[in-house]
Amino acid sequence: MGNKDTQIQAADLNQLQQIGEFGVNELMTMKETIGKDLSIPQFNLFMYQCNRMGLDPALKHAFPILYGGKLDSRVSYEGLLSLAKKSDGYQGVFNQVVCENEIESFEAETDDEGVIVKIYHKVKFPRGKVVAAYSIAKREGHKPVIVLMDVMEVQKLLKGQNQKFWKMDDGSPDPDMFKKHVGFRSIKAQYDIASVVEDNMESLNATEGSSSTEPQRRDITSEATEIPSTKPGEDAPQETKAEDEGAKIKALKVQMKQNYTKLGITEMKEKEEHMGEFCKIKGETPTLAEITAYLKIMDLQIQEKQAAEQANDDLPL
Known part of the structure; x- marks a missing residue:
């Protein structure tokens, strides 16, 4: 019985493609965790997409979602930030929340067109509940991009199906989630990464069902973890x-x-x-x-x- 299971595992493993710098054990681990709901061809495509964009799923840069059996790959905040750091002129992304006890010492300065150009914020303790969040994305040769969001702008997230991940025990937004939310927007606006990703969508989707642009497949079963040496039909x-x-x-x-x-x-x-x-x-x-x-x-x-x-x-x- 054990020998049959080994053969099945080896057959499945042989379909995995060696993509990027990931080793066999890393690929197997990611297939069993991040890609456990994917078929092996879907997992290969997801890894190919990540490799092409320079993203590492093991670092939570991206994750796959299945909608009606169709693969939809998503870039996380960590992934977007990693792409920003590779952009020319990267000078940092700074995210912060504003709490109810800091309202009097907070001020956002805007230009004639209503664009926020400067933030004045003094942190006070105890801070109180989160009421807003802002992100500043800086880039050499460009004006800083500042995104400010009131807590009312994320109310739908606090009431959505994943609200438990967004809320603190007191019902206010989780500061880390809120900071990532505004950071996501400032990065996209400052580094034009959204357009870069979108430009790659068509060519990446075209790889599904086509092997012309896929990396060369090679048998990696021999690199897998060594199987205990028991004779066929003999139990350990x-x-x-x-x-x-x-x-x-x-x-x-x-x-x-x-x-x-x-x-x-x-x-x-x-x-x-x-x-x-x-x-x-x-x-x-x-x-x-x-x-x-x-x-x-x-x-x-x-x-x-x-x-x-x-x-x-x-x-x-």
């Missing part, structure tokens, strides 16, 4: 199975800790409540299968959070 010793399962559970628990961080869950009580709600355990301790199922749920929640960060400013690749 019981001690080895127990050791392997224990090692896998230990590795998955490390992944759980990383996922908690990505979800913004830091307190032990919160972790216990989250696990109690989403990890169904039959015995006293979770099994390998139960932890694996729990991680899949966490991965979906992380993807939802990433999608929420994009709001309406997502850029298609």
